[in-house]
Amino acid sequence: MNLEEIILLSDIVKLPKETLKDICINLDVPDTGSIGELAERVWNKEKEGQQQKSIVFETCKDRIFCGRTSSMWYYSTSEGIRGVKELLRQGTNDFDPFEHMRIPDRESLTSDPVLICAAEGEQEGEYLLRYTYKTGVTREVFMDSVSTHARSAVTTVRVNEEQGYI
Incomplete structure (x- = not known):
């Protein structure tokens, strides 16, 4: 993708x-x-x-994946970041996040992030990963009943294997 x-x-x-x-x-x-x-x-x-x-x-493109929250960068001090893309592909046996987007059912979300898709970045060895996860529950009261549904969020992780940062 x-x-x-x-x-x-x-x-x-x-x-x-x-x-x-x-x-x-x-x-x-x-x-x-x-x-x-x-x-x-x-x-x-x-x-x-x-x-x-x-x-x-x-x-x-300069702001679409940024959101309104802060950004954090993590740098690798070794060669440990190379090959992460292949590990991701191996870890998602039933779908390739670089080929397809898979949006889970809202009710199946937990606080553990779920990889929904990935795409090649603009530089060699760079790619973006999109995760979704449950952030809480919303309650709606109508007359004499209460219904609930999960609130969710999407987080984007930028990986650059060449320069060693996430």
Whole structure:
């Protein structure tokens, strides 16, 4: 998979309104409305094909996988980081995260991260891994009943085997 193919709706919704407007303009769709409306237009248009995915990615590639939280870098002091990609492929016997995206059922999530997809990065030996995990439970009260559902999050891990950092 390439980077354009691992963009999720949750990534688009987190973009600033001005970035969403720029993407809408580049996709030739209306650029007015709330963040939710703009994100929905972008998502629907992106699903039409690879050209639209490329337009979305090129317009926001400097921030699409960043999120609003802090970043941490871990450097290897040995050759231990080389070969991680092959270990990931071996560890996911029934699917190749570099070829397919597998989004688990929300109710099956736990606090342990689950690899959903991966893509080659822009540099040699670099790739991005996307994980999802359960962050809590939301309760909704309606009249005399309560329903619950899992809250989840997506985390992106950037690996560079050549330079030795995660």
